[in-house]
Amino acid sequence: MFKYPRKIPLFYKILLPSAITKMQVEEKKIFLSFDDGPHPEITPWILKELDKYQAKATFFCTGKNLSEYSNIARLIILKGHQLGNHTFAHENAWQTSRELFIRSIEKTQSLINDINSSAKYIFRPPYGKLSPILALKLSKKGYKIYLWTLMLGDFNAKIKSNVVLNKTIKKIKSGDIIVLHDNEKSFENLKKILPELLEILSRKGYRFEKF
Numbered sequence: 001m002f003k004y005p006r007k008i009p010l011f012y013k014i015l016l017p018s019a020i021t022k023m024q025v026e027e028k029k030i031f032l033s034f035d036d037g038p039h040p041e042i043t044p045w046i047l048k049e050l051d052k053y054q055a056k057a058t059f060f061c062t063g064k065n066l067s068e069y070s071n072i073a074r075l076i077i078l079k080g081h082q083l084g085n086h087t088f089a090h091e092n093a094w095q096t097s098r099e100l101f102i103r104s105i106e107k108t109q110s111l112i113n114d115i116n117s118s119a120k121y122i123f124r125p126p127y128g129k130l131s132p133i134l135a136l137k138l139s140k141k142g143y144k145i146y147l148w149t150l151m152l153g154d155f156n157a158k159i160k161s162n163v164v165l166n167k168t169i170k171k172i173k174s175g176d177i178i179v180l181h182d183n184e185k186s187f188e189n190l191k192k193i194l195p196e197l198l199e200i201l202s203r204k205g206y207r208f209e210k211f
């Protein structure tokens with residue numbers, strides 16, 4: 001079992017050198033991202049927590065959830081956050097043909113564009129899995145690939161959220177990209193981690209920004 005928070009494996013950085021794993025910033029800024037939504041209850045809860053700190057974040061959504069919960073996706077934009085592309089049905093790039101994988105991304109992007117006509121083309125592959133050829137094809141189509149710096153393991157029922165939180169606070173640095181999830185299996189941990197993370201890091205002078 002992995003220990004969390006977990007840094008992005010070096011392997012991913014070597015395989016996908018063009019993917020972003022940290023932001024270059026001069027001020028104290030953290031980049032929160034939430035994968036797998038939108039979810040009709042969890043995402044609005046996250047939005048309320050973020051609002052308390054004027055925090056902005058990026059939501060990497062699946063096309064399937066975007067089409068089902070487009071009202072929540074609109075709320076994400078209305079609140080000043082950003083939508084990112086996380087494929088249509090959370091496909092694994094290593095188990096899907098390249099054509100189908102790209103079609104899944106493009107279908108999702110058109111849903112994002114319908115909700116926000118000035119949306120950026122930002123993509124996070126499910127499980128962080130992508131091939132160098134796909135990365136190249138996507139960059140030719142104008143997509144930027146965002147991985148992460150620290151994964152907090154909120155989806156893992158076995159983590160001790162207070163331990164993960166304390167270690168995260170110690171490790172975190174300006175420009176770090178944090179991954180959390182707006183899906184059901186993560187919500188118990190997220191409820192404990194997110195409010196504390198926002199409170200403690202805000203007190204330390206960090207601000208939270210979207211990509």
Ligand SMILES: [Zn+2]
Binds near residue numbers: 035036086090126127
């Ligand atoms: Zn995901």
